[in-house]
Amino acid sequence: MPLFDLPLTELRAYRPDRDEPADFDDFWRGTLDTAAAVPLDVRAHPVDTPLTGVTVEDVRFAGWNGDPVHAWYIAPRHTTPLGCVVTYIGYHGGRGLPHQHLVWPTAGWATLVMDSRGQGGSSTSSPGATGDPHGTDDPQAPGMMTKGILSPETYYYRRLFVDAVRAVDVATTRQGVPPGRIVVCGGSQGGGIAQAVAGLRDDLLAAFIDVPFLTHFRRALDIASTGPYPEIVRLLAARRDLEEPVMRTLSYFDGMHFAARARTAALYSVALRDTTCPPSTVFAGYHHWAGDKEIDVWPWNEHEGGQGHQVERQLARLRQMADGVAERLGLRP
Amino acid sequence: MPLFDLPLTELRAYRPDRDEPADFDDFWRGTLDTAAAVPLDVRAHPVDTPLTGVTVEDVRFAGWNGDPVHAWYIAPRHTTPLGCVVTYIGYHGGRGLPHQHLVWPTAGWATLVMDSRGQGGSSTSSPGATGDPHGTDDPQAPGMMTKGILSPETYYYRRLFVDAVRAVDVATTRQGVPPGRIVVCGGSQGGGIAQAVAGLRDDLLAAFIDVPFLTHFRRALDIASTGPYPEIVRLLAARRDLEEPVMRTLSYFDGMHFAARARTAALYSVALRDTTCPPSTVFAGYHHWAGDKEIDVWPWNEHEGGQGHQVERQLARLRQMADGVAERLGLRP
């Protein structure tokens, strides 16, 4: 895939205006308040696996509306976790299987891997276990992008973002997870979710946001040629009357607005040949991020981005943070 | 597309055994009884269109669970309808726009064009207006094929088939539609629905079933290379543990079983190069059809089948039927 978006020098400066609804904060405060009225109801069953180096729990908690959301909680067996990395999954995938999430536990961190409700039924590598028990009053295009999209109240991602915010609370309930030691993490949709959660909570240690989706919709719909953004184009091409309500809904879910509210440190990544989450949309989120930030640029990659190499950078960052904490606590010279 | 299924001579004799659940009839009797407990609640609003040759009503009725289902009712303005053709729509499409359904009215028949709940959000030519207000407790593959597929009670097509059965009742409520003069009709998914309705009702005049979908699932999953059958393969490839419940569910929805219960006259069509609804699966339904039947074979076509030419044959058949009625009533010499 050749380059197709702005040149890197322009990307480095690309910070489009945000077109934010006046009641953005009210909407989300109301949403979280509503959600908070339902108890978290965490049910965690230890799973006996041959993975003797970790403990595995099959976790179920009450997400939006009290709907059950499945997750894996995986912690090092031989050490107390340094913290917990809450992991959100890319589009179409689910939480997969425990043995697929051993990086953070092996690095001394627990991880909570949250299903994306309704997803995971078509990913051979990463199946899921959680349904989305909400239907819609209107037709949708196949996939999740247009489910309930006619109003912010009914949009699929409202439910998913609330699940994700609450997953952080779930993480804090796990034994030995120290307070204030939660990192949110994900790639593509998972990165978009992590970005949103960081805009909705102020108690995170860090956010790892790889090639994030769900950001700068207006431009994404114009230039993304692969992946899930075109599902929205498909709906609007069929239901030619819906542009206004759809755009209004999306304005409550645009990653730029969440980034502008984030206070934690972020490590972003972006790939310059990524036609699914085009680089200008990623930089749009990055440049609005209000906290500390850094971005890794992968000039030769498509949507896969840095993959394992990005994980290595995240591991290094985690170690730095752990060292920093240890230092502050006087545990290291 | 070259030929890929059995040779025509074998297709002409292809009548696979049916592997029917023992409680198939109980399941559907129970389903229809449950549905019948909800009043039909037909709301029909005349629509003022420039189409002066017909009357158009924007119809809403209570489908499964009382969920609102949208339809168009279009009748000739200058004559009393000879009957009503209830039209079901192909996969991804919705009821579209009134001016797209003028064939039957111009031939003197009213038509009721029913939305397929939840569909119509990605078809530029045939948008829909009806949601499917039911979520799922499990992940699904994108599209409708695997929605709620883990049990017959929750499967999407249970709701859609009930809507379709009730649409016939709706048709009989329309002014001037003579009793016993309802034809069900559709292509692909619409053909599969018509076939199912004909197996669930005994008061139809005829069924026009073009390149029907939803029939002989076992073989279809093995040989269909395009269209919606592969959505189920996708789910089973991801959720490798679900073959048993999925196959059990599908056994309550297989068009062969409905065909075996049909008592009305059917006009089928089949296309020999159709990789979406392979010809052997169509002949499987056809050969089990218990009523009068005839099949048009399109040897050179893919899933489009006979298209307008098939409609011409259906129009001719309708005229024969109208003449037959007239004769019986002594209206023609």
Added chain:
Amino acid sequence: MPLFDLPLTELRAYRPDRDEPADFDDFWRGTLDTAAAVPLDVRAHPVDTPLTGVTVEDVRFAGWNGDPVHAWYIAPRHTTPLGCVVTYIGYHGGRGLPHQHLVWPTAGWATLVMDSRGQGGSSTSSPGATGDPHGTDDPQAPGMMTKGILSPETYYYRRLFVDAVRAVDVATTRQGVPPGRIVVCGGSQGGGIAQAVAGLRDDLLAAFIDVPFLTHFRRALDIASTGPYPEIVRLLAARRDLEEPVMRTLSYFDGMHFAARARTAALYSVALRDTTCPPSTVFAGYHHWAGDKEIDVWPWNEHEGGQGHQVERQLARLRQMADGVAERLGLRP
């Protein structure tokens, strides 16, 4: 498909210079004079169809050179036609079957649906019945775009445009069609034909021109990536010596030049993701249109454009025009 042409704000202002041959008008006047020397020789056979709401005639008239051109004439049976919509067909298609053209008759207008000579042999949905009994003295690329393209005199579209101009005359011969009440209409190639006819006749009531083809060739050959324009590129890639005569020929057929001569009211449509008839080429024609004009922009669509929704706008426009006429005649208060 992402956006690929100019931004909408630039499209709104895009009015490229026209590079018109000096004898453009002479060429077409001569062509029409030559054509006029052959009697129209309309032969219309009533067709007995089950479509009792309309009358159908299988029409044959003498097109360019007296060659027989087939058409359907379909009129409301119960009312006098308010006028006649002459319909031209998109590339590869023919007049199809009568039941596929019921919109205008149901709206009270007759319609004449003209075959595109030589086309309709590869469209499963819209077959044709008319040959093009003219060969060529030179090789061509498959398809019609390069047939006879080495001189304006022998170019395929000269014959087709003449057929189309004469189809309007045919329409006026049909019983009950009021004088001055002819609308020309079509999408893609059909839109290009309608645009040309409107430049060659001054007696039309209106022109409905959807996503028109055959316009602003120079740019279209540079940016269209799908559809028939690339046939010309293919010829020029093979016969590298022919650019000059080919470009000269096309200059006699460019929709911009016809638009600049049109005097009737036009309703255009354009789709912003249309790689077959790119939006800048459509706006090029639109901005040169010399009569009243309006354009519907479909921002999310590819070449399908507005489809049924555009037809609804055309129906509404027709009704307005009918009302206007009625008012002028004192038939409405």
Added chain:
Amino acid sequence: MPLFDLPLTELRAYRPDRDEPADFDDFWRGTLDTAAAVPLDVRAHPVDTPLTGVTVEDVRFAGWNGDPVHAWYIAPRHTTPLGCVVTYIGYHGGRGLPHQHLVWPTAGWATLVMDSRGQGGSSTSSPGATGDPHGTDDPQAPGMMTKGILSPETYYYRRLFVDAVRAVDVATTRQGVPPGRIVVCGGSQGGGIAQAVAGLRDDLLAAFIDVPFLTHFRRALDIASTGPYPEIVRLLAARRDLEEPVMRTLSYFDGMHFAARARTAALYSVALRDTTCPPSTVFAGYHHWAGDKEIDVWPWNEHEGGQGHQVERQLARLRQMADGVAERLGLRP
């Protein structure tokens, strides 16, 4: 491309029945008689090229109906030609440029390279110069396969086969070409033409027939997935009413029938992964060939077949034949 046709052992025995029209010979005798009434009218202009090793003539002769057909005649400059190889071109191509046809002249043979009328307008590597000045009374699919296909009298290949038969006569008019020393040669369409010419003439020295097209149509239409056979499927898919006349026409052009009448020696080639001219259709022609014959099988190739390696075998065969002639004439010991 994997294997897709019969296994080689079955191919070696595959000799389907021929379903030949009763008047096949009458049709072709009449056709050739009609053609013979028009003088050959060979016009050959020496071309001054930098190719000093050969003489090049730009030849034009009267083909079917006296239509001008272009050809190159290229002969060794320094020796008398051993004979002449008449070369027919594959689908879409034309005679190209003189420097592309130097193999036979360099081997001591002249060559006459005949344009395929109407083709050569879309082949960047092999452009043509000859039109097909015959139109059609019916629509066609793009390409030449369905041009005039509704009757054997009007079918495109009748004209092309007559051109090809006459090209042999043209070859005999060239200076120094010894009588009885004409070889016909071609690949794909060119092979189909050579096969046909060999069935229509009894004065050939040999025929080189590579991966021949235009043979065993019935099966080819069922299994060919690429190339020109599907053009016919496309017509029949659109014009569903035409199967009978189309199949009747093709029965006059099936290479099996020509092969069964051939008396000369043939060198065939076939490729086992050829989805354009499937191996069973090639073997069908080969097994019916009535003269001496040999076939080279390329087990790993698709439609390209043996390419240069097959040419090497033909060159070797030519040398054998030249030696044989020399021996018979007492020119070699």
Added chain:
Amino acid sequence: MPLFDLPLTELRAYRPDRDEPADFDDFWRGTLDTAAAVPLDVRAHPVDTPLTGVTVEDVRFAGWNGDPVHAWYIAPRHTTPLGCVVTYIGYHGGRGLPHQHLVWPTAGWATLVMDSRGQGGSSTSSPGATGDPHGTDDPQAPGMMTKGILSPETYYYRRLFVDAVRAVDVATTRQGVPPGRIVVCGGSQGGGIAQAVAGLRDDLLAAFIDVPFLTHFRRALDIASTGPYPEIVRLLAARRDLEEPVMRTLSYFDGMHFAARARTAALYSVALRDTTCPPSTVFAGYHHWAGDKEIDVWPWNEHEGGQGHQVERQLARLRQMADGVAERLGLRP
């Protein structure tokens, strides 16, 4: 992807004859003897990673010809390894990064992940670090499949299989790895390698062979439509003269012959829609396997096979084996 190979019931019985060169064993004994003359020269550098739960060594050993081969050796930090799983990589991939191989260590087993020489330069997810410092005396198709394929002595896979056999020796040099506790493991190419190693060594505990490649070449070349087998077809299509030496070479590398010599227990997996390693070729290897064996069949999957679910079965099998060992040693009741 629909089914395309033999039906499962036939696959269950599919055991084709082996066409084995007489000196197969001599060739491999000689090869291994030659290899053994070069010291293993293991150089293992501890790597400081943030993965505190494991120890990581960057291993380099002398493979075929003493060429350096890179590997990761990863062992549980807190426990003595139960054994070592030697992992071979699928086509195009390399050893990747340490954090991508944590499953076996977390289950208490060490793992040695061997680079496939020359590969890993085009896999974004699994890059490699090892070159193949041997050129070829003949042209090859891109990729590794045809490198040196003109004789068994020079074939790429001779070097790779020797590396793989020696990797087992490397594993036994690692601290704490108990003797006789080596499992070989891999998918696709990795499965083919594991299968070969199991045929060349008699000291393995088990072999995990997923959707193995490099097996039953004759059939694979005829039916595989994706993946690396077609590289060989490509060479033979270009170099039409090489079939004999190529087939001879492949006969020394066919997985069926290695399977027939294996004495250890195997867990195979096969996917029924796998066009890269078609199921009949996998069953061919499986049915010739001479040791204990079991096969998991994934009926809905393509080449991805069982993925994480297959790993779960392997983990369970490992635990069984560990328990069995413990029991034998009297460590468990």
Added chain:
Amino acid sequence: MPLFDLPLTELRAYRPDRDEPADFDDFWRGTLDTAAAVPLDVRAHPVDTPLTGVTVEDVRFAGWNGDPVHAWYIAPRHTTPLGCVVTYIGYHGGRGLPHQHLVWPTAGWATLVMDSRGQGGSSTSSPGATGDPHGTDDPQAPGMMTKGILSPETYYYRRLFVDAVRAVDVATTRQGVPPGRIVVCGGSQGGGIAQAVAGLRDDLLAAFIDVPFLTHFRRALDIASTGPYPEIVRLLAARRDLEEPVMRTLSYFDGMHFAARARTAALYSVALRDTTCPPSTVFAGYHHWAGDKEIDVWPWNEHEGGQGHQVERQLARLRQMADGVAERLGLRP
């Protein structure tokens, strides 16, 4: 393919800065000196072919490192060669077969057609006979583009360019080839090689450089979407750490730098829709060419460029040069 690169007017002026390593000349002088230490060791075996108009020699010479390189030497049999055209081959191809290289001999020039080492194993039309007996110390992407790319010393193209430089020496050893009468020639990769050779030798008569590859890498990697440039992108996407050494290596092989050193006359060609060797990269080389130069622009073509028509221009240029020589020698009036 639509246009995608700069507009022609900008291309006409496009002359990007060259970013040349300081020791570029040293590197190449050293390379050629090293090479020169190995005797040329030309072994030429006359081949008895049926091509009686030419003499054919199967040539083997010592290329880089003394590695054997195969070539055909083909000369007119009946005349003394006017000079020799050394032909380099496009990517994936080899020297093919003698009868495929008759253009220059028929025009009175000998030709030496050099294999590209290691290539020719996947081109059905142009197989090769020469291996590349050098392996690599690092992984590579499939194909030749990244073989040894981590340093200029080991890069594949160093060896190939040296072979090519020496092929000119080979040509001068052939009987009757007049000194100073060598033309280098090729398309795509062959054009890139010819361009490099012209920068490394000062004794050439002319260079024919068609749609040259291997030029202006930086831009080519950003915009080429087909062909071999993306192999390098693939490596860098996998081995994300290698950008610096790879870019450094490429700087020693960039056609712009060779062009800037050329002193002979060049005839370039470029195609405006060429996504394999984008026009801006071709113009970059052309504009830096230091000798006489001319460029043929093919506005409608993709990577095929002018093909046979370009050959005609080259033939004409050769004749001009031959005439010029003759004139200088007083052989023509």
